[in-house]
Amino acid sequence: MTPHSGNVPAVPDDDDPAQRPFPTSICHGCAHLRLTGNKRGSIFLQCGEPSRPKYLPQPIVRCPVRRAIAEPTP
Numbered sequence: 529m530t531p532h533s534g535n536v537p538a539v540p541d542d543d544d545p546a547q548r549p550f551p552t553s554i555c556h557g558c559a560h561l562r563l564t565g566n567k568r569g570s571i572f573l574q575c576g577e578p579s580r581p582k583y584l585p586q587p588i589v590r591c592p593v594r595r596a597i598a599e600p601t602p
């Protein structure tokens with residue numbers, strides 16, 4: 529495991545942040561987050577924000593360019 533990935537089930541439930549690597553990372557819930565994976569079942573958190581490196585040491589606790597995904601209104 530690297531600082532950028534975590535071993536999780538081969539088919540994680542993308543709707544459940546608790547099943548993703550680094551569930552405490554503030555990247556979860558950010559519109560710039562992309563989840564990528566490899567054949568060995570590792571899932572990577574990739575940042576799609578152009579001013580940030582694609583792969584940052586996780587878990588991220590502060591980010592000046594975080595853009596929260598709008599929560600659906602009940």
Ligand code: SF4
Nearest residue numbers: 555558575577591594
């Ligand atoms: S913009 Fe910040 S919070 Fe959002 S995915 Fe990139 S590093 Fe994470």
